[in-house]
Every structure is written in structure tokens, then in C-alpha cells.
Amino acid sequence: MTQTLTIARVGHQGDGIAETTEGPVFVPGALPGEVVEGAVHAGRMERFELIQPSADRRPIHSQTYAECGVAPMQHWADAPYLAWKRELVVATLAREGIETEVGATVAVPPASRRRLALHARRAEDGRIVLGFKARRSWRLVELTDCPVSDPRLTAALPALRDVAAPFLGHPKSAPTLHVTLTDTGLDVDVTGVEKKSGGLTGDVRALAIAAAARAGLARLSLDGEVLMMERQPRVAFGRASVPLPPGSFLQAAPSAEAEMVQRAVDAVKGAKTVADLFCGAGTFTFPLAEVASVMAADSSAASIAALKAGIGTAQGLKTIRAEARDLFRRPLSPFDLKGIEAIVIDPPRAGALEQTGQIARTKAGVVVGVSCNPATFARDARVLIDAGFRLEIVTPIDQFLWSTHVELVGIFRR
Template structure:
């Protein structure tokens, strides 16, 4: 059907993995964004995607969205869905990912996180046709930038800083090819901002623009401003709490997006390893799991980020009552820890990037660990890694989905394996 063809009525049969409604038609599936199962819609269809969408018969599960940018901003694709079925759908995505690998286990109800709690945002900056700097998020399936003035997902302290952050962003728009992104993190000492996407071939940022950025950072009372991980100005060391420890966050360092989601993950990891004698924390970052785990037993921590390991070591002296933590900077994709390296570890926690940790998982198989906890932001790669452990004699006792990225299609999880 062409764009000029008359509208057609469709019934939404299900939701796809990216959160779009899907109508199964004789010509194949049609993807209809911002719709729900059971709804009747009037649309125009081209190449399997719908446009000019009109809701003819709404689902009883449809609710009013709370963001003024809903439908235009690409951040929240499921804000129109009631909480109960929305959380059930996320749980079902985990079940489907496991089922593709032939895995059945107990899947607990999805752990919800409240609105207004996200402490990390990636804000894109562009100069508009009128010359004004615009700060916001990308539109759905587009490079177009949507200026954002409110965000119900984010911590209100981040939202209130948007005007000041816009002035900071202006300094990084020196070159026409620059497309700066401000990675903003709310820490215990204030906002930490790391800027990426600045044109490099032209010599990166001139000294004048660096000074402009530093002045704007001071006016905004940022804790730190950095450019692609290199500090431009630090008024206060950004710190976060991991368990009982206060940890100095490295510029651009990884941090779970929502404290409540991190707490749900660590609570389950710590509960699973109770009674063990030594714990390995793989892909440990700056120690989000290492410090809580060290309340149970000595911890061997490893991560590819030297800055993250340095931050972890910097936090060790800030807490009392912990067992020993040994930390090593090591690329676990190229040089996974071997059974010899993991000797004595009867519990292993691993939290890899989205790609998973297939090579490291194969090494875990030959250790003497009795319990393994997998934390993942990608159910598909988790299921692949889980298959390796299960084939080696581990039992996946249970999986807990965690809704860290509210109103998106993303779902995170914690899985507990025992031999």
C-alpha cells in the first residue's frame, strides 16, 4: 500500500519486542507504534509500518500518558499502558527469551521502579534553525531532536538543571560537524557531566570554548565537567554509595541508571551468595556489587575499565566491616578469568554488557563454584549464557525481571544458578 492509498482498519494482535503493536495481516505483520493489543486502529501502511494512526477502539488498559513530549520523544514507547499488564509483558519477554534456548524456570513478577528516579540521562544538543541551542532526546526512529522541558522518568533535580545544561552544551557546538551528547549523572556531590560527540579532526575544542564550557559549568554548579572521559573542570569529586562504601565515580564511568533498580539487583545477588566463602564479581565496574558482596565474604573483582577498578580501590577505605576486596583491571572478553584464576571462589556474580559473556561463562563451567548469579540488560544474551551453564549441570533456580528503564521496551534481570 502506498502513502497515498486510503486508510485501512487494523486490529492489534500483540506487542513486538520493541514495544510496537503488531497487526497480523494476510500481507504480513504491520507494526503500529503506540498501540496496545486488542485495539482497532485506522492507519496508512507502507512497507509493513503504519502511519497517520487513529485509535478507533481503545484498549481498556490504555491510560493517559504523563509526559508532555509523549508520542514525539523516542524515550517512552509504553507510557500509555496500565502498570499491571505492562509489567506482565516485560516478564513475558524474559520467558520468551529463555524459551528460545529451551529453558524453563520460575520467573518472578517484574520489579517496578517509581517515576522520577532515573539518575542518568544522555541529552543530545543541536543548534536549531534560529541559532538557539536545543537540548533533548531523539524522536522515535529518527535523528530529529525533540527539545525536552520535562521528563517524568528522570529525577527532578536533573530536569531542573536542563536550562543550565543547555548553556554548558553551547560551548561544545564550535564545529558544524559536532553533535555533542551530555551524559549527565546525579551523584552525592552534584551533577557529573561527560560530553561526547565533539568533532575531533578539527582539533577538538579550542581553548576559548573550553574556558566557555568551564565558566558555564561553574555557573551551573556542576561537580565535574569532562570531555570524552578527560576532566575539564572538577569543583567536587563526584561520589556514589555502593553498599556501605563511598566510591569516587570516574569520568564517563558506568553506573546503573536507577538506584532502586540497583538495590533490587544487589539484594538478590547478596541473598543468593549467603554462606559462601569467596565470591568473584566479574564485569564489576566501580563496585556496585563488590561492596555489598564483601559484607558476606572476600571478593575477587575484575573489569576491563582501569578507571573503574581505580574507583573501586578508592572506595575500599571508606567502609568498615567489609571482608577483603581484591580488584584487577582485565579485559574479560579477550582474557576471561580461568578456573585457576577463580580457584577458591564458590560463588560467582557476573554483570556483562549487552553482548553477554559467552567466553567467560565457558570458563565458569569448570570452576568449583556452587552458585552463580547472572545480571543482565539483555534477556537474549543472558539466555545464551544460561544455556552453557545449564548444559554443564547448573540449575537456573529463578529469574527476576527488573524494570529499570521505565516505559521503554527494555527489561533487565537477575538469574540465580546452583550446581
């Protein structure tokens, strides 16, 4: 049955929401104030005719992104879109009973993302297709334009299709190319290749290596196993040049990373000793070491080895101690953190409830929480607040442009 609805707001998944007597109706792609018409099934209007558009509606930047859902908010004007992301953070904190200053959302510019995860498939006509999965579907949408990514990634797509071809030989293989733009060139780690049937033959590996060489890749790896390395992929963290391990974590946009790092460094200034927990290869460690001695810890031994290798490339830093340690199973205790005056913690999406509980019992006066998941940040923040910390300010960071994802930095002080 066709209905005409007025959109009241945008939900946390990016869908427009209309309130009706039967309950809310979710309308993907609709904006607040718009009048839409279409068929409603199970509380959703998947396709609609736009009867009255919002003044905040903008032409889309990418048809690929319109189909795949990677950037579902690209049709919304900047100001209301960024304000909506701020409100997502405010509402998430409120669910934990947390009221604090929430700053304006920090935007990142288009054409700045340095990482892409590209699914590779062979089309019916034999072409190699790289792209993203369509919204609510297994269909692959070919990537032809990518306004959020560094142009050097988009320019490399033809060569990357050539690199993907050898990995598509087995019918059960569904390879994904994790492409990272580093200071020394493109680093590609391939996952999703069938291994139970014997994996890649020597001949296929040779084809992959030859394709990587033609593409000028810095490195090609398969699930972290290096197949070819022409140049060591390196990234700059503060004054250091760090050799990036295959398949390791890296913030998606350098500008977002810089915003988060600057807030962390500013917050801990005056402390003589800082702990950097879930430090990775040193994103925060090296800038922090410009103002204080740093104790760094992460579960990835490869990341810690890379961090240690980067120490020798930087001049004028204070002492850095780095340890490979599973902070979920063996969180650092108040005894381990004795003498630490400030703590920076940047856990994965699951948050770090156990480690946060240990931090709450330390004598650290400042804690900087960096998070890619406002829900787990709010849960963990509640622990610190109940232990006597005050959450001074939270700054949302729009690292993934036009997506529903929002990151943040929160500053706690006793």
C-alpha cells in the same frame, strides 16, 4: 489503502501487531484488543485513528517521550505493561529451550532515573536545544519535561544548555551531554565534539569551564578528560563512598540497582569467597563484601582504581581484591577462580560467552547472572545449564521505565 485492524498483541519492540492474510502489520502505539484504522505501507501502519481503545490505555506522561520513542509504552496501564515485560523474558529463554520460574517484573518509580544522555543542537533562532532524537528520525525533540528522571536533573536543564553552548562552535560537532546525578552533584561528560580540526581552543575551554562553574557542576569532562572539578563526584555502593571516574558506567536507577544487589547478596549468603566479574567501580562488590571475601575484576583500569579508593571509606567489610583485566580476551580460568564458592557476573549487552564457559568448569556452587540483554543472558545460561547448573529463578527488572528494555537477575545453582 486504508485498513481497519484489530491488534492481537504487542511485539518485543513495543509495536502493536495485527494479524492479516498478508502477514503481520506493525502499529506503533497500539495496544492489544484495540481497533485501529489507517494506511498500511510495507507492513506498517505509522499513523492511525483509534476506533476502539483498550481499557488499559492511559493518558501519556510526557509529550516529549511520545515523539522521541524513549518511553514508547507510557500509554499502557502498569499491570499489563509489567506482565508484557515478563513475557519478553519468558519467550527469550524459551528460544534457548530454557524453562524456569520467572518472577513478576520489579517496577521502578517515576522520577528516579539518575542518568541522562542529552543531544545538544543550536536551533534556527539561535537557542540551544537539549533533547532526544525523534523516533525513526534525526530530528531533535527538545526535552521540557522528564517524568522518569530525578527532578534535580530536569531542574538543571537551563544551566546545562549554558554548558552545552561552547561545544557547538564547530559545524561538525554534535555534542551529547552524559549527565549523572551523584552524591556530590552533577557530573557531565561531553562526547561528539569535533577533534580532527584541532579540537577546542583554549578560549572555548575557558568558556565551558566558566559555564560549568555557574551551573554548580561537580565536574565537567570531555571524552573522559577532566576540564573542571569543583567536587569529586561520589556514589555510595553499600557502605562505601566511591569516587566515580569520568564517563564511567553507573546503573540508571538507584532503586533498580538496590533490587539487583539484594538478590545477588541473598543468593551467595553462606559462601566464604565470591568473584564479582565485570565489577565496574563496585556496584555489587561492596555489598557482597559484607557477607564474603570478594575477588573483583573489570577491564576498566579507572573503575578498578575507583573501587580500590572506595575500600578505605567503608568499615567492617571482608577482604576485597580487585584486578583490571579484559574478561573478553583473558577470561578468568578455573585455576584463577580456584577456591571461589560463588560468582556474580554483570557483563555488558554482548554478554560473556567465553567467561561463562570458564565459569562452567569451576567448582563454584552458585552463579548470579545480571544482564541488560535477555538474549545474550539466555545464550550464556544455556552453557551453564549444559554444564550441570540449574537456573532456579529469573527476576525481570524494569530499570528503564516505559521503554521496551528489560533487565534481569538469574540465580544458578549446581
